[in-house]
Each structure stands twice: as structure tokens, then as C-alpha cells.
Amino acid sequence: MEKEKIFIGTRKSELALWQAYFVKKEIEKKFKSVEVIIEKVSTKGDIILDVALSKIGDKGIFTKEIENELIAGRVDMAVHSLKDLPTVLPKGLELAAVTKRHAIEDVLVANKKGMTLQKLPIGATIATGSLRRASQILHLRPDIKIVEIRGNVQTRLKKFAASKWDGMILARAGLERLKLKKHISSIIPIDQIIPAVGQGAVAIEVSSKNKFAKKIAQGIHDSATQIIISAERAFLHALGGGCQVPIGAYAELKSNGLYLSGFVGSPDGTKTFTKIFRGRKADADALGKALAKDILKAGGKKVLLEVYNQ
16 A cells, blocks of 8 residues: 655754654654655755844744745645744644654853853853843853854854864754764753743644644644643744844743743843743643733833844
8 A cells, every 4th residue: 555645844954854854753653654755945044154143034044945835835744943933824834733842951062071151261252143042141141252153053063163162052952862962061051041932842834724734743743842832932922033032931831830931131131031930731822921021011122122123
């Protein structure tokens, strides 16, 4: 009997391909009658590497071209890092599933094992392509000098090895998935750097009309991760932000409810707002909106307007 084919669209980076092949493996394990074929797509974010993300100003920088393939029907699913997926999707597309979340923390890559943000020398140079990371680092250590870095994980590691920088910040999930854990000097606690919305989770996007793709995606969906990322994405959506803005969020399911930590800061780290709200897991969206409203009222609105107007 001939297998039914599912075409997955993905970026070409090693980490993106890891995610796509992970989804392929999970689908083929669950649905023996399905064959998954990977289609590689170049996105704007992969092509423009000499401009800071915050300057490009496009919320779909890593997703739009793959979404165009979905809309045209050339692929059945788009697999993304959830943190790259805008909170408002193109008409006719939907977030069909999320896989179980990996470790969510950011990590410090330095020349010495055990090096932490606190132990870095005065005036140390740290590389990151994220305003969210830069803002929180500078809030903790105003003496640190931030340098801009772009490119995939391997490219960044090569740039770091060839530099005189004291450290670089990356996502723990990416390094561990690519078996590059040896480069981690220390894991940065959540109370020092709140991660990006959806960090560590893999998203499967489909066309609303493609019922078969939706059914297959739902077969590998993780409902606990869905609750967590719903709160985080509602927070981000209410703030009107994307991955180019100093916004972070982390939701956690505990026995007594859903906890959501939110962060908004100025790029230089001089103004930061961090709060934690607790609510019911059934009210994940409402919790995200309420936290966003509170932070905006506390002064976050003024900070974000300054960022958007730069």
C-alpha cells in the first residue's frame, strides 16, 4: 500500500533541519501510513545577515517565505522555532500543534567552563543578536559592552572562537539539540534573563483548509506546552511585539496554577519591568493579557514606544 505524503517546509539551518527531522520522525512513528518529505526554504532572516534584527523590523523575518509555500499548497506543514512565529498569522493559516518544550534558558558561552555573567571581568564584551538579552544583561551588569552577532549557531560559534570577546549568549535548546553542549560555560537562571516567548518549543503551522495535515500535526501535539505558550504569546500579542523587541516571558505549570513571568526593558537596560502573575491554566490567554496590561501601565508602554520609534 502506497504511503500518504506530507511535505514539511523548513529553513535550511542545521537547527531548523533538526526540528523538521524531529517532527518527521515523530509523525512517522505515530502514523505508519505517512511518509514525510522535507522541503528547504530560504527566508529573509537567512539571507540578510549584515543587519541587526531590531533594524529589519519584519515580524515574519524567519517565517514568511515558508508560509508563502503553505498558502500556495507546495508544502503541507511549516515547522518553526516557536519563538520565531509571529502572534498574528497570515489569513488561512493556523498553529496546529506544538511539541513538548525543551529546556528554555539562555546560556553563556565563554572561554572558561563555569564562567557566569557575575564572574565576567569588568568591562567584558558579550555578543548577542537579541535586544531582549542585551537589555537584561545591561540591567544586571551596566559595565558590559554588547556587540551585535547574527547567523546560525555554528556561524556564531566560529565567530566567537575567532574573536576577543569574553562571552556570547545563545539558547540552551539549540546547543543541546545540535549536540554542542560542550560549549556551554553556564546556564543563566530565569531570574537573571527571562527567555523569549516560546523559546525551546517547536511549532507546526498548517493551512486551515488542509484537514489531513492538521489531523497529523495534532497527533504529536503536547497539550501542556500549548497552555504554557498560550499565556506567553497572549502577553507578547498584547504588547504588540516580535523577536526584535526587548520582551521576554516564561510560563510554568505548577500544582497550584499557571505562573507567568513577563519582562519589558529598554535596549540599554536602564529601564526594566519584570512581574509574575498567577492564574488558572484554563485562563492562559487572559493571564497573558492581564500581565501585559499591568506592565504597560507600570511604564512599559513608554519604553516600548521609544523602541518602536527608534
